[in-house]
Amino acid sequence: MAPSLHPLIDNGLVKGQADFPGGKLRCHCSSNPIEITLGSNVAHNHACGCSKCWKPKGALFSVVAVIPKDKLQVTANGDKLKIVDTSATIQRYACKDCGVHLYGRIEKEHPFKGLDFVHVELSDQKGWQEPQFAAFVSSIIEQGFDPKGMDEVRSKLRSVGLETYDALSPPLMDAIATWTAQKAGVLPA
Numbered sequence: 561m562a563p564s565l566h567p568l569i570d571n572g573l574v575k576g577q578a579d580f581p582g583g584k585l586r587c588h589c590s591s592n593p594i595e596i597t598l599g600s601n602v603a604h605n606h607a608c609g610c611s612k613c614w615k616p617k618g619a620l621f622s623v624v625a626v627i628p629k630d631k632l633q634v635t636a637n638g639d640k641l642k643i644v645d646t647s648a649t650i651q652r653y654a655c656k657d658c659g660v661h662l663y664g665r666i667e668k669e670h671p672f673k674g675l676d677f678v679h680v681e682l683s684d685q686k687g688w689q690e691p692q693f694a695a696f697v698s699s700i701i702e703q704g705f706d707p708k709g710m711d712e713v714r715s716k717l718r719s720v721g722l723e724t725y726d727a728l729s730p731p732l733m734d735a736i737a738t739w740t741a742q743k744a745g746v747l748p749a
């Protein structure tokens with residue numbers, strides 16, 4: 561049986577609504593779940609194969625998107641949040657009881673500072689932007705996936721309409737490179 565890429569991908573993508581106003585995300589705790597309220601839809605939603613993004617049990621990929629940090633509020637049980645790895649660029653806040661990551665925030669100087677990283681599958685509402693591409697696909701090998709299975713994984717991703725990359729998508733990589741060039745003074749700010 562083919563491995564599960566992610567529950568939001570395995571059976572084809574469900575398109576989101578352009579005018580979706582946002583909603584609530586909750587961790588997996590059956591009592592006192594942490595609740596996050598998002599004040600808009602998300603952007604740049606993508607499958608991510610990296611080792612740091614939270615994945616549901618049995619999935620090879622995470623599905624992770626961004627939202628401006630001023631659109632995100634912790635609205636219940638925030639005392640259960642703890643930072644997974646304080647040395648990472650993205651400070652991922654996880655539930656210390658169930659392990660789910662509620663949001664990731666960048667505090668250091670970075671082109672994506674001001675954007676928070678979130679997982680829309682933690683919401684029971686429909687209409688969130690669907691995944692747009694697959695990032696860090698080769699990184700699943702670093703977590704023990706057999707490299708011989710990569711053609712099948714990339715074919716499956718493409719069959720549901722997700723282009724596959726081994727970094728972020730070209731527009732996001734271009735945005736990072738532009739920021740870096742401006743910092744270095746080799747492009748006008």
Ligand SMILES: N[C@@H](CCC(=O)N[C@@H](CSCO)C(=O)NCC(=O)O)C(=O)O
Binds near residue numbers: 611699
């Ligand atoms: N091969 C590494 C890649 C990790 C990585 O660079 N991940 C990206 C994408 S996360 C969401 O798109 C990243 O920006 N990481 C910064 C951070 O995680 O703090 C691996 O698999 O670990």
Ligand SMILES: [Zn+2]
Binds near residue numbers: 589593594657658659
């Ligand atoms: Zn929890």
Ligand SMILES: [Zn+2]
Binds near residue numbers: 610
């Ligand atoms: Zn990732």
